[in-house]
Amino acid sequence: MAQLGYTVVGVELVEKPLRHAAHVATQMGLAHRVVLLHHDLFKLPDTFTVHVARRMTQPQASPPEPHDEPNAFSVFAQLVNTIRPHPDTLKFDFIFDCQCFHVLRRVNQDALLHKYATYLKPKTGLLMVLAGRTKVQTSLIPAGIPVLTQDEMRACFDDTTFEIIFLTETVFDDTDEYLKRGLKMPAWWMLARKK
Incomplete structure (x- = not known):
């Protein structure tokens, strides 16, 4: 960008x-x-x-000294x-959430979505999210990222606040660890517009 x-x-x-x-x-x-x-x-x-x-x-700097008369x-x-x-x-034109949503939604989904909605420009602000796992698959960590179905992913985004333009299955970028284990990690890729 x-x-x-x-x-x-x-x-x-x-x-x-x-x-x-x-x-x-x-x-x-x-x-x-x-x-x-x-x-x-x-x-x-x-x-x-x-x-x-x-x-x-x-x-942080010291506050400026007050003047008797503003120039x-x-x-x-x-x-x-x-x-x-x-x-x-x-406000922001575009927010790209790269692999944070699937973790932060478990901390406080309402607060996270509030931040997105508050920071984006109305009617034109775009939110792109790369998140979750679309299906059960081997994970690099024992508990793994929680699986999100397409319906669950859609349900996270209130249709009075966001219009989902597309939501499609993709894979996370390869990492050294993914390559070493021969893994392709499925994910959701979504673009939404702030209403």
Whole structure:
């Protein structure tokens, strides 16, 4: 997405993928378009935007000293910002949940879906999800990812909030471990639009 000119915000609880993403963004010359947060999605504010994400990555500075009189430019800037918000203060056009939904829904599905619905632009915001297992199959961990049927996956997304554009079976990308064991891990790939 950064290669297409979008500002990308990545939120991850695990540091290793964030370090990898930062390295890739730097190598590609796109670090200026990428904001990466080591954070718990459930603890992000409902007002979360690109601007908020950028602020969260900056060290906290001392508040500015109050001035007796605001200068004309700051008054003008405040007025303009109330008329036409900066793109970084808007809701998100696109959220890509890559293998988080099937885990986080077991923690608090309602809160997770609330975050998606709150952060996406109404009518045009898109949610792409790669999740679950579509059938019982050998897993890399004993308990494994829970199996989700297509009906169960659809039922997770309230049709008053999201319109499912497509929901199809696919496989997770190969990993060294999958290749070593000769596994293809089935998954759901879904695209939904915020209503």
